Structures are given as structure tokens and as C-alpha cells.
Amino acid sequence: MRETKILLEKFQQHANPEQAISMEKYMKNHFAFLGIKTPKRKEILKDFFKETDIAKKPFSKDFVEDLWRQEEREYHYAALSYCQKYAKTFQLGMVPFFEELITTNSWWDTVDTIAPHLIGEIARRDTSVIEEFMDKWVTSDNIWLRRTAILFQLKYKANTNPDLLYRYCLLNADSKEFFIQKAMGWALREYSKTNPESVRDFIHSHSLPKLTVREGSKYI
Numbered sequence: 001m002r003e004t005k006i007l008l009e010k011f012q013q014h015a016n017p018e019q020a021i022s023m024e025k026y027m028k029n030h031f032a033f034l035g036i037k038t039p040k041r042k043e044i045l046k047d048f049f050k051e052t053d054i055a056k057k058p059f060s061k062d063f064v065e066d067l068w069r070q071e072e073r074e075y076h077y078a079a080l081s082y083c084q085k086y087a088k089t090f091q092l093g094m095v096p097f098f099e100e101l102i103t104t105n106s107w108w109d110t111v112d113t114i115a116p117h118l119i120g121e122i123a124r125r126d127t128s129v130i131e132e133f134m135d136k137w138v139t140s141d142n143i144w145l146r147r148t149a150i151l152f153q154l155k156y157k158a159n160t161n162p163d164l165l166y167r168y169c170l171l172n173a174d175s176k177e178f179f180i181q182k183a184m185g186w187a188l189r190e191y192s193k194t195n196p197e198s199v200r201d202f203i204h205s206h207s208l209p210k211l212t213v214r215e216g217s218k219y220i
Helices: 002-013 016-025 039-050 061-068 073-082 091-102 108-125 128-139 143-151 164-170 178-192 196-205 212-218
Strands: none
Touching: 002 039, 002 061, 002 073, 039 073, 061 073, 061 091, 061 164, 073 108, 091 108, 091 128, 091 143, 108 128, 108 143, 128 143, 128 164, 143 164, 143 178, 164 178, 178 196, 178 212, 196 212
């Protein structure tokens, strides 16, 4: 796509190999980086969206897939920034597309954007997402799908379904996986800002990983 070429050129013009080293180290060397830090990346993207008007056109899966195929992580972040501009328009049929993104180039940084801001936004308007996808993902062999199911309500505040949150935590209470234990603690901590008594009672009445308890108890 023309827009893909334009963005690749813009990012490559601002590549900083020295910064890339520390960024790659922070991400445990799972991904290559161009070395464009977040503020600069956002500045470049703002100019890109203004120049191309791509975000004013119908959503393009091709554009997202073009960026997702790139090696450097900044392109994946750009793809998700583009997706977030359409978050309130996405319907149930988009979930398999995001499932592909979750399970490709997987790590916490992209999953933690997709879960609450994209999947969560779809599920907020169409609860059938829960039965069709979340209830399956929460026990998936893929830890990133499980993490997504645990975190999709992260921004719901008073609209959180506590029974669902607690059920998902209990389904993963025996998990030894750091990213699952951490996700449960994060989800409980966020909900505790709205309903601390409920979260306190849940934590005190169930056997949960120590990391989950520590994270989930920070505000209670």
C-alpha cells in the first residue's frame, strides 16, 4: 500500500541505532527496534495521519497486516495506534482478526493494548464476545489469549462483571506463568479502585498466586 511505504520511509528516517539497543534490551531482545521512542513515534504518526488521511477512510486490514509483517516493533505499535482510531466501530466479526494479532509477534506490550482497548471495546457493546471467545481463550494453551481474556475488562470500572473476572482468575489460579499471574493481579487491582471490598473479599477467600495477591492488594 502507498500508505505503508510512506510510513516505513518516515520511520526509517528517524531510526536511532543507539537507542534501539536499549529498547531491544528492555524487551528482552524478543524484537528488533528502529530506536524511535514513544514521544517521537507519536509525533511521526500524527504527521502521517494528517498527511495521508488514511484514518478518515474505511478501516484497512491490509495496512495493519503490512505493518505487522515488519520486523521492527515500532511498526506493530503504529498498527495498533491505527486500530485504536476505529475501536468504537469494530464489531464481533473483527475478533478473529485481533486474535491473529494477539498470537503473532506476541508479547505483553501489544497484547496489553489489544485486550482492553480493542477486544474490551467490542465486548462492551456486544457481550456475545464473552461466550464465543473469552470463555474459550481464558483456558487456551496460548498464554496471550488467556491474558487477553483476563484483561479485557480492565477499563470497565463500575461496568466490570466481577463474577466473570473472579471466575477467570480461579480458572488460572494454578498457573505458574508470570504473565498470567501478573495479569490477574493487574485486573484485580484495577477493579479494586471501584469496589475494594469485593476484591478484598475475593482475595482473602481464595487461594491465589502470591504475585497475584501482591499486585491485586496494592490499593486495598
